[in-house]
Amino acid sequence: MKLLLGQTLSFVADPFVEEPTASARWERRGAVAVDEATGRIVEVGPAEDLRASYREAKVVDHGEALILPGFIDAHVHYPQTGIIASWGKRLIDWLNSYTFPEEARFGDRAYADEIAGRFFDLALSHGTTTSVSYCTIHPESVDAYFTVAQKRGLRALGGKTCMDRNAPDDLRDSAQSAYDDSKALLEAWHGVDRLGYVVTPRFAPTSTPEQLEALGALWGEHPECLMQTHLSEQTEEIDWVMGLFPEAKDYTDIYDRFGLLGEGALMGHAIHLSARERARLKEVGASLIHCPTSNTFIGSGLFDMPGLKAEGQRIGLATDTGGGSSFSMLRTMAAAYDVGQLHGTALHPAQLLWLATCGSAEALRLGDRIGTLSAGYEADLVVLDMASTPGIAQRAARAEDIWEQVFPTIMMGDDRAVAATYVAGRKV
Ligand code: GUN
Numbered sequence: 001m002k003l004l005l006g007q008t009l010s011f012v013a014d015p016f017v018e019e020p021t022a023s024a025r026w027e028r029r030g031a032v033a034v035d036e037a038t039g040r041i042v043e044v045g046p047a048e049d050l051r052a053s054y055r056e057a058k059v060v061d062h063g064e065a066l067i068l069p070g071f072i073d074a075h076v077h078y079p080q081t082g083i084i085a086s087w088g089k090r091l092i093d094w095l096n097s098y099t100f101p102e103e104a105r106f107g108d109r110a111y112a113d114e115i116a117g118r119f120f121d122l123a124l125s126h127g128t129t130t131s132v133s134y135c136t137i138h139p140e141s142v143d144a145y146f147t148v149a150q151k152r153g154l155r156a157l158g159g160k161t162c163m164d165r166n167a168p169d170d171l172r173d174s175a176q177s178a179y180d181d182s183k184a185l186l187e188a189w190h191g192v193d194r195l196g197y198v199v200t201p202r203f204a205p206t207s208t209p210e211q212l213e214a215l216g217a218l219w220g221e222h223p224e225c226l227m228q229t230h231l232s233e234q235t236e237e238i239d240w241v242m243g244l245f246p247e248a249k250d251y252t253d254i255y256d257r258f259g260l261l262g263e264g265a266l267m268g269h270a271i272h273l274s275a276r277e278r279a280r281l282k283e284v285g286a287s288l289i290h291c292p293t294s295n296t297f298i299g300s301g302l303f304d305m306p307g308l309k310a311e312g313q314r315i316g317l318a319t320d321t322g323g324g325s326s327f328s329m330l331r332t333m334a335a336a337y338d339v340g341q342l343h344g345t346a347l348h349p350a351q352l353l354w355l356a357t358c359g360s361a362e363a364l365r366l367g368d369r370i371g372t373l374s375a376g377y378e379a380d381l382v383v384l385d386m387a388s389t390p391g392i393a394q395r396a397a398r399a400e401d402i403w404e405q406v407f408p409t410i411m412m413g414d415d416r417a418v419a420a421t422y423v424a425g426r427k428v
C-alpha cells in the first residue's frame with residue numbers, strides 16, 4: 001500500500017450538466033491510497049484520515065501539487081509522432097505530403113517498435129496514461145503498439161488503420177485483408193491485460209463500400225470493441241466523400257449505412273455537422289472526439305462544444321497527434337478553451353479537466369475503470385506542479401481558489417508541469 005499526498009481533484013458529475021464547481025471533489029490536503037499489487041485505488045480522502053487508517057503505508061508527499069486522474073487522449077495517431085508540426089498544408093495535402101510517406105515505413109517492425117516506444121515515452125511525460133491510437137495498415141504497427149503498452153502495464157486502445165482506395169500502393173489493403181487482419185489482431189490483443197482493440201476504418205474516402213461493409217460486419221461480431229474513424233473534419237473532405245457516396249444523405253449516413261455508427265463509435269473531429277447528423281449521432285449514442293489543436297493547426301474549423309454538450313452529446317478530448325500540434329493534454333485543454341471562446345462560451349477549468357479525464361473515459365465506455373479518483377478505479381494518475389514556470393507561478397500565486405490556481409497551468413502548462421505520472425499505482 002502506498003499513500004500519495006497532495007491536493008486531490010476528481011469529478012462526481014458532469015460539469016456541463018451540474019454547476020461546474022459542485023461537480024468536483026477537491027481536497028486541499030488530500031490523499032490517494034493505492035495498492036501496487038492490484039494497480040487500483042483503495043481509498044481517496046483527507047490526508048489526515050488516510051494516514052490514520054493506513055499507518056503502515058509508504059507515504060509519497062507531493063506537497064502543494066495537484067493529483068488528478070491520468071489524462072486520456074481519445075484520438076491520436078502514434079505513427080505520426082515523427083511528423084508532428086509539419087508546415088503549411090490542409091488535410092488532404094497534409095495526408096499526401098507528410099502522413100502517408102511516414103506511415104508507409106511501419107511495415108518495418110523495428111521502426112514501428114522504435115516509434116511506439118517514443119510515443120509512449122512522450123505520452124507519459126505529458127501525464128497521459130491512456131491513449132486511443134490509430135496504427136497503420138500494417139499489422140506489425142499494431143503489434144508494436146500493444147507490445148510496448150503491455151510491457152509498461154498501460155491501459156491502451158488502438159487498431160489497424162484500414163484503407164483500400166485513394167491511398168498510395170504501399171498503404172492499401174483490401175476489403176478481405178482488412179477484415180482478416182483486423183480480426184486476427186482483435187483476437188490476439190483485445191482484453192489482454194489492459195489492452196483494447198478498436199475497429200479502425202481510417203475515414204470513408206479511403207475505403208470502398210466493400211471495405212466499410214466488411215468492417216461494419218466485424219464490429220457487429222465484436223460489439224465489445226470500440227470503433228474509431230474520422231467524420232466531417234474539413235469542407236474539402238466532405239465534398240470529396242459525398243462525391244464518392246452520392247446515395248448517402250450526408251457524411252454520417254455513410255457510416256450508418258455500413259453498420260459503423262452506434263454506441264462505442266468514436267467519431268474524430270465531427271465539426272461540420274447538419275442538424276440531422278447531430279440528432280442521429282445523439283440517437284445512436286456515438287462519441288464525438290474534439291481535437292482542438294488539430295482543428296486549428298490544419299485549419300479544419302471550430303468544434304461546437306457548447307451546442308453539442310447542450311444537446312447531450314457524449315464528447316471526449318484528444319490531441320490527434322500529428323495533425324494535432326502538441327502531445328500535451330494541457331495544451332489541448334487550452335485550445336479547447338480558445339475554441340469555446342470563439343463560440344461565445346468560456347469553458348470552466350472544471351469542464352476542461354473533466355473532458356481530459358472522466359469525460360474522455362465515458363466517451364470510451366471506460367468510465368467505470370479510469371478517469372476518476374475513487375476506490376476500485378485503476379490507479380493511473382498525473383501529479384501537476386501548478387507553478388512549473390515563472391510565468392505560471394506568478395499568476396497562480398494570486399489565486400483565490402483551486403480553479404484560479406490550476407487555470408494558468410491549463411493555459412500555459414506543458415510537460416514541465418507534470419511532476420509525476422503513475423500507471424497502475426507505480427510511478428513511471
Ligand atoms: N483524416 C483521415 N486521416 C486523418 C489523419 O491521419 N489525421 C487527421 N487529422 N485527419 C484525418
Ligand code: ZN
Nearest residue numbers: 075230268320
Ligand atoms: Zn485523426
